[in-house]
Amino acid sequence: MTPAGKEAAVTPAPVPLCDIQARYRSLKDEIDAAVLRVLGSGQAILGPEVAAFEAEAAKAVGAAHAVGCSSGTDALVLALHALDIGPGDEVIVPPFTFFATASSVCRVGARPVFADIDPVTFNLDPAQVEAKITARTRAVIPVHLFGQCCDMDELRRIADANNVYVVEDAAQSQGAEYRGRQCGTLGTVSCFSFYPTKNLGALGDAGMVTTDSPDIAGRLRSLRVHGSEVKYFHREVGYNMRLDALHAAILRVKLPHVPRWLKLREAAAGRYDELIEKYHLSGFVHRPVAQPDRRHVFNQYVVKVPPAHRDALVQHLKDSKVGVEVYYPLSLHQQECFRFLDYRAGDFPASEEAARTVLALPIFPEITPAQQERVVDVCAGYLRQSLRRAA
Numbered sequence: 561m562t563p564a565g566k567e568a569a570v571t572p573a574p575v576p577l578c579d580i581q582a583r584y585r586s587l588k589d590e591i592d593a594a595v596l597r598v599l600g601s602g603q604a605i606l607g608p609e610v611a612a613f614e615a616e617a618a619k620a621v622g623a624a625h626a627v628g629c630s631s632g633t634d635a636l637v638l639a640l641h642a643l644d645i646g647p648g649d650e651v652i653v654p655p656f657t658f659f660a661t662a663s664s665v666c667r668v669g670a671r672p673v674f675a676d677i678d679p680v681t682f683n684l685d686p687a688q689v690e691a692k693i694t695a696r697t698r699a700v701i702p703v704h705l706f707g708q709c710c711d712m713d714e715l716r717r718i719a720d721a722n723n724v725y726v727v728e729d730a731a732q733s734q735g736a737e738y739r740g741r742q743c744g745t746l747g748t749v750s751c752f753s754f755y756p757t758k759n760l761g762a763l764g765d766a767g768m769v770t771t772d773s774p775d776i777a778g779r780l781r782s783l784r785v786h787g788s789e790v791k792y793f794h795r796e797v798g799y800n801m802r803l804d805a806l807h808a809a810i811l812r813v814k815l816p817h818v819p820r821w822l823k824l825r826e827a828a829a830g831r832y833d834e835l836i837e838k839y840h841l842s843g844f845v846h847r848p849v850a851q852p853d854r855r856h857v858f859n860q861y862v863v864k865v866p867p868a869h870r871d872a873l874v875q876h877l878k879d880s881k882v883g884v885e886v887y888y889p890l891s892l893h894q895q896e897c898f899r900f901l902d903y904r905a906g907d908f909p910a911s912e913e914a915a916r917t918v919l920a921l922p923i924f925p926e927i928t929p930a931q932q933e934r935v936v937d938v939c940a941g942y943l944r945q946s947l948r949r950a951a
Contacts, residue, residue, distance in 0.1 A: 577883025625777035628803030632753020636664035
């Protein structure tokens, strides 16, 4: 029983990093109907549902062809294989990115070569890329990290001058734009992930490759089915990387809503910017920087804080039931599995500095202003505590 004259303490509701259930609830009837349609069809893998999604997705992106597959990682592997990249070849990648960007290069037998990032955008620095090109370089993989496109004109200039393919890693950037063009149309091939937390998410793992080349598209379709164009006849050794019809049906329901969801993400990012100013945190929490010639779609809202405070702030947010994530705490050139590449700490200072300072705050289309105010208030509370301890 509550003591007389006192009110029970109210525990604020947790704020998730990404609320994928909210998206399902808003489209429940349509998604449920799509799932039942697939269950009733008896077509579980590829088939008309996948073909329809590929046509709709290609149109939405602005590419001539879209090829669905089993994950964003597999999209990268398929793309590199379709370009005949393999043993003896080098592919330039950033060290500050999700593991799959570099691991896909290894999976086709090629060697990942790291080039440092722009410390402001977290994306590949074209000057660093140009310095890493050798006679063995076959491709560069610009990762449009956190929802903002790389400097694609400069990267394309460098690639074209050196006869190098551009393989877009658009896993986090569905709907992002560079000078009026959507990602997915800015490279030789472009790779998407439909992991559930992405701007366009499936029920589980799913992915897609887009290209304007009919020859590359045809090979991608063959490679995803064990290198077979006609059932049981194989021209080459491929993979089992097909897209499930169930995922395609769900993605078809969600695809038309992506433009609205992106606007909500952009609005949420703007509110964070305002709240960081309102709580006088701009000297402590450094907001993401959107370049003026690009559309940042904020798959993540990633800030930088002083490295001495980053891990403690992360723990404070977790203790306060506020979702938080560190993308990424260790640069790829420092990962144990890449020791054979002979990189050392200090080789990529911008990537290493980002790994020490970044954290992602909750963002998703349905996030409310009240939830965002709570997130920033918790950050401000941490700073007040830190200042008191230091006094």
